[in-house]
Amino acid sequence: MTAAEPVLLRDATPWGVRLTLNRPSKLNAISAELRDALTDAIAEAPADERVRVIAIAGAGRAFCAGYDLTDAAPATAWEWRDALNRDVEATLAVWSCSKPVIAQVHGYALAGGLELAMACDLIVAADDAQLGEPEIRFGSAPVTLLMPFLIGQKRTRELLMTGDLIGSAEAERIGLINRVVPRDGLVAAVDALAEKLARVPPDVMAPTKLMLNRAMDAGGFAAAVETGLDLQSFVNMSATAREFDRIVRAEGLKAALAWRDRRYEERLGARH
Secondary structure (H helix, E strand, O other): OOOOOOOEEEEEEOOEEEEEEOOHHHOOOEOHHHHHHHHHHHHHHHHOOOOOEEEEEEOOOOOEOOEOOOOOOOOOHHHHHHHHHHHHHHHHHHHHOOOOEEEEEOOEEEOHHHHHHHHOOEEEEEOOOEEEOHHHHHOOOOOOOOHHHHHOHHHHHHHHHHOOEEEHHHHHHOOOOOEEEOHHHHHHHHHHHHHHHHOOOHHHHHHHHHHHHHHHHHOOHHHHHHHHHHHHHHHOOOHHHHHHHHHHHHHOHHHHHHHHHHHHHOOOOOOO
């Protein structure tokens, strides 16, 4: 990406629009600028009759590695809540869009990047994809609590409490994604699925999607997201989170990630 290129690319297709996260050197980490650009693009789609379906993809080696951890961290829990609320609203804008949205996933889909994919109606992933929410390893938590409503409590607890990543085949097996395709066939697979969705008239598709979303709300989805937002504001003020952020500021993100990974490589001391 050059300095002149936008952080979000928009490519018209016969079935609608493909939105591409365009920060490849950062593995498409979501900055405030990218978050707002994506939110604006999603908001414009319902009024455009040419757009029947939206696909969200990532430029370069990954779909999205999560939120940009080099952004300045808020100083208090209340400030964290305000910042996280903007991220939640951006994710839920995808979830509540009246047009169907497909996540076109390759490489990494991590943390907020996986949440973005989960907010889409369907996820098509390449066979090289790695998915997960490793936030707990550096003192954070999911921004938008979508996962338990997609795959249930037990698998969610395992993934969120360990921070482990899984491959696309396992993600398909547990119902986290819809289908796995070869990396070189990913675009074609998304195109074919989008063309099928585009044949459904918008006045049928929109209420069908709304019906499905309301079913999740009836199961407590909105309340869970709100509660998660409140609690994460305090998680992000933990000693672990603050130490991670201190290292980012003093030594850079690479050093902070190395510190995080070392903590999981060291053997636990013997217990007496």
